[in-house]
Amino acid sequence: MPEHRTPIIAIYPGSFDPITNGHLDMIERCARLVDKLIVAILRNEGKEPLFTVLERMEMLAEVVHPYPNVEIDSFDGLLVDYASERGARIIVRGIRAISDYEYELQMAHMNRRLHPEIETLFLMAREENSFITSRLVKEVIRLGGNISGMVPPTVEVRLRSRFSGEE
Numbered sequence: 673m674p675e676h677r678t679p680i681i682a683i684y685p686g687s688f689d690p691i692t693n694g695h696l697d698m699i700e701r702c703a704r705l706v707d708k709l710i711v712a713i714l715r716n717e718g719k720e721p722l723f724t725v726l727e728r729m730e731m732l733a734e735v736v737h738p739y740p741n742v743e744i745d746s747f748d749g750l751l752v753d754y755a756s757e758r759g760a761r762i763i764v765r766g767i768r769a770i771s772d773y774e775y776e777l778q779m780a781h782m783n784r785r786l787h788p789e790i791e792t793l794f795l796m797a798r799e800e801n802s803f804i805t806s807r808l809v810k811e812v813i814r815l816g817g818n819i820s821g822m823v824p825p826t827v828e829v830r831l832r833s834r835f836s837g838e839e
């Protein structure tokens with residue numbers, strides 16, 4: 673990187689309850705585009721999460737260690753305020769299908785209104801990941817279905833033990 677260039681920092685925010693292979697693909701692809709990628713978990717969500725923020729951070733850390741420019745963090749409050757505090761000019765979001773688009777468009781417009789200097793960058797999910805959501809993965813494993821290839825193996829182990837009551 674030339675010495676005079678400001679490093680490009682991006683935030684990839686979400687619930688990550690838990691991280692799926694769709695999220696991981698976004699992380700891999702985005703990490704190649706920017707100098708630093710901060711994967712940020714929203715704390716104090718309204719919805720009852722399956723995993724605590726700490727557990728989700730651990731699961732993320734386990735799978736991002738091959739990418740030296742990826743950092744794991746958590747945040748509270750407005751995403752754009754957090755992005756601004758971290759010096760990030762980009763928010764990355766994934767789009768799987770047209771059904772994601774409307775919600776993402778609203779958030780991107782609202783975030784731009786709040787902090788016009790921060791851009792939202794959309795990456796299209798790979799076709800093979802376009803049906804994978806954290807919510808469906810949890811439902812399938814809870815009902816005894818096969819989720820291999822949908823989440824990283826370490827996450828699958830945690831999900832199995834969570835739903836078999838071992839924890």
Ligand code: PNS
Pocket residue numbers: 685686687688714749750751752778779780782783
């Ligand atoms: O994984 P998710 O649930 O799709 O992530 C949603 C997230 C965390 C990106 C969104 O809920 C968010 O940014 N929350 C922080 C509060 C905020 O900034 N709200 C205004 C959004 S326009």
